[in-house]
Amino acid sequence: MAFCRRWSPLLKNAAKLHIMRATSTSANPHQLRFVKDNLAKFPGCSGSFTNELFFTDSSTNETIPIYRIMYNTGEIVENVEDPQIPKEIVLKMYKDMVLLNIFDKLLYESQRQGRISFYMTNYGEEGMHVGSAAALSSDDLVYGQYRECGVLMWRGMSVAQLINQCFGNHEDEGKGKQMPVHYGNKNLNIATISSPLGTQLPQAAGSAYAFKMMENNQKCVICYFGEGAASEGDAHAAFNFASTLDCPVIFFCRNNGFAISTPSDEQYKGDGIAGRGPAYGINTIRVDGTDVFAVYNATKKAREFAIKNNRPVIIEAMSYRVGHHSTSDDSSAYREISEITKWTTEESPIQKLRLYLEAKGWWDQNAENSWTSETKKLVLDTMKDAEKKTKPAWKEMFYDVYYEMPSHIQDQMKEMEEHLKKYGEHYPLSSFKSE
Ligand SMILES: Cc1ncc(C[n+]2csc(CCOP(=O)(O)OP(=O)(O)O)c2C)c(N)n1
Structure with missing residues (x-):
């Protein structure tokens, strides 16, 4: 009834309008209301009408092309300008990619030796980490998934900070609360x-x-995620929020072809993750993730666009997950090991950049030898130091979970304190930092 009372004056006016229009033309009283217009103006869609009955065929649409500017010979594609990135920046890109590769090898082995509990390698994805990170400002906020260690290295996380996290010692920023590779750094x-x-x-x-x-x-936000994670409802909600609320965020999809053992063709249909962008009203680019310069250019443009227009952008970077999913996985159970070779040789992002550098005369075998032995030594020495450091004080596990410690956590901490007073001798307390 309330509805009727509130709306009845409007309805009366609407009726009046209708009568006015209907009486204003003598030839056809409906002429003004019925126009042979081909443009639809529904609130939810303003397109054009068609009288052909057909379903849009999802398989005949053209796929979004893959942007690249460098061949796997390290040469820049004809008629494309050299990226003109200063020598010291390109050298840092290459050195960080090699560092990441060596870091991965040694950390992976340390898990096999039982020195850390878990690890995830980044093999084959080095170009997209470093290319995207180099195109950002250090003020931009980074959200990662877990396979973006090269982004953090570029940002300035030191080998010691990364290793302390993996070893969960008292110098780990997260105070041992997280599994290895769950890095974070507020200052960066x-x-x-x-x-x-x-x-x-x-x-x-x-x-x-x-x-x-x-x-x-x-500043903008950059959010890295795998094509597998893009199947989560959260991804769809995020695209829609960012688009409708005009958020300056770069959604950076690392499409490495696998979500653990599920290949991407079982993960989605249609034109991949990039294909979703236009459907959400988001400007989108698909890029060759093994071409560090293409990734750099795309991210730089995406950043400018996002900040200038307060709009999201989707970048889908194509690559291949060369390593096993993690130390808990054996990928030989679900893929031919022979298919990997191509991605460690001619399609390796590191190899491509090395060829580019060598052609410029900026790198050679001597430089390669000294950089690899320097980084190997750094990582090995840092691991040795990290495992000598005590674990965080046991009380740390209760702190920093909530901003203010709630009473039930306070009670648990007290209980633990009393328990250790009684039975402390049965625990390896000396390997934990004292309070
Ligand atoms: C909500 C949720 N479901 C499942 C998992 C288990 N899980 C961890 S990683 C992963 C695969 C993710 O693949 P993708 O997003 O493509 O990233 P990639 O590992 O290939 O870099 C799965 C299923 C999880 N961690 N969280």
Whole structure:
């Protein structure tokens, strides 16, 4: 009834309008209301009408092309300008990619030796980490999934900080609360990695929304995720939030072909992750993730666009997951090991950049030898130091979970304290930092 009371004057006016129009033309009273217009103006869609009955065929649409500017010979594609990135930056790109590769080998082995509990390698994805990170500003906020160690290295996380996290010693920023490779660094604007897939995507949209609300905002958010994580509902919600709420965020999909043992063709249909962008009203590019310069150019443009227009962008970077999913996986159970060779030789992002550098006369075998032995030594020495360091004080496990410790956690901490007073001799307390 309330509805009727509130709306009845409007309805009366609408009726009046109808009568006015209907009486204003003598030839055809409906002429003004019925126009042979081909343009639809529904609130939910303003397209054109058709009288052909057909379903849009998902398989005949053209796929979004893959942007690249470098051949696997290290040469820049004809008629494309050399990226003109200063020598010291390109050298840092290459050195970080090699460092990441060596870091992965040694950390992976350390898990096999029982020195750390878990590890995930980044083989084959070095180009997209370094290419994208180099195109950002250090103020931009990074949300990662877990396989983006090269981004953190570029940002300035030291080998010691990364290794202390993997060893969970008292110098780990997270105080041993997380599994290895769940890095985070507040000072470097890197949100801590969390294991449940996809959670970082809506969080990134939210952070970008907060940036947009800041006066004269000059920063954006970048959110990395795998094509497998893009199957989570969170990814779809994040794309829609970011698009409808105009958030300056770069959604960077690392499409390495696998979600553990599920190949990408079992993970989605249609034109991959990039194909979803236009459907959400998001500007999108697909890029060759093994071409560090293509990734750099795409991310740089995406950043400028996102900040200038307060809009999201999707980058789908194509690559191949060369390593096993993690130390808990054996990928020979679900793929031919022979298919990997191509990605470690002619399609290796490191190899391509090395060829580019050598052609410029900026790198040679001597430089390669000294950089690889220097980094090997750094990683091995740092691991030795890290395992000598005590674990965090046991009380740390109760802190920093909630901003203020709730009473039930306080009770648990007290209980633990009393328990250790009685039975402490049965625990290896000396390997934990004293309070
Ligand atoms: C919500 C959730 N479901 C499942 C898992 C188990 N899981 C961890 S990694 C992973 C595969 C993710 O693949 P992708 O996003 O493509 O990233 P990639 O590992 O290939 O880099 C799965 C299924 C999880 N961590 N969280």
